[in-house]
Amino acid sequence: MTKPYQRIPIATSDDPLVPIPAGLFSLVTPHPYMALGADYGGRSPYFLRRRVLDKLIQAQNFLRAAHPEFQIQIFDAYRPIPVQQFMVDYTFTQLKGDRPLTPPETAQIWEQVLQFWAVPSRDPATPPPHSTGAALDVRLVNRAQEPLPMGGEIDDIGDRSYPDFYAAATTPPEQQYHHNRQLLRQAMEQAGFVIHPNEWWHFSYGDQLWAWQTQRAIAHYGRI
Known part of the structure; x- marks a missing residue:
């Protein structure tokens, strides 16, 4: 199942994976996929390409300048192909349950x-975004490290995961969800990230999805 953005060619880059500084960002611990049994092969999920990390720091600084009480929390970042496969299979199993299914x-x-x-593709031309070190899943937390209400959890499967699901909301709680999503989005987009069309939490810079959404001819980052 090839998605439109996966048709964009990828340039070779020597921009390395570097650790996300825990002192600058809130990191979800224990890591949610590791807690489920995903094997990272001894590597940390809290890594990004160096230039992508620079962009993330820019987003954090923008957010803190306007809202010093909030911080970007990293839910997930670098994801090897085997972890992508594990989570795809896990999600299918969760949705399927114990019931037998027809084709x-x-x-x-x-x-x-x-x-x-x-798709956990091993084809170098069609890498999953997280396997490039250029994509990450984030949310906002307050000073007590409590997540702000976003109207849905990260990795939810359903319409409320769409970034603008609450844009036309009329109730105060739902309006707050939209406000919080917009606050996160503004911080990330002003730093150069693009948001996944289906996921309020997923942002990337330099991968094929970024290139497709920004109408670039070539992506900066492939699988690493």
């Missing part, structure tokens, strides 16, 4: 899963 039902669930999860 059309199985296909429908896979379509639902792959609407939100990238």
Whole structure:
């Protein structure tokens, strides 16, 4: 299942993976996928390409200048292909449950899963965004490290995961969800990130999805 952005060619880059400084950002611990049993092969998920990390620091500084009480929290960043496969399979199993499925039902669930999860492709021309070191999943937290209400959890499968799901909301809680999503989005986008069309929490810089959304001819980062 090839997505439109995966048709964009990728340039070779020697920009290395570097650790996300825990002193600057809030990191979710224990890491949610490791807690489920995902094997990172001894590597940390809290790594990004060096230039992407610079952009993330810029986003954090922008946010803190306007809202010193808030901080960007990193839910997930670098994701090896085996972890992508693990999470795709895990999500399918969670949606399937214990019930037997007909072939059309199985296909429908896979379509639902792959609407939100990238195919764990090992083809260098079609890497999952997180496997490039250029994508990350984030949210906002307050001084007590409590997540701000965003109207849905990271990795939720469903319409409320769309970034603008609450844009036309009329109730105060839902309006607050939209405000918080916009606050996060503004901080990330002014630093050069793009948001995933289906996920309020997913941002990237330099990968194929970024190139496709910004109408670049070539992506900066491939699988690493």
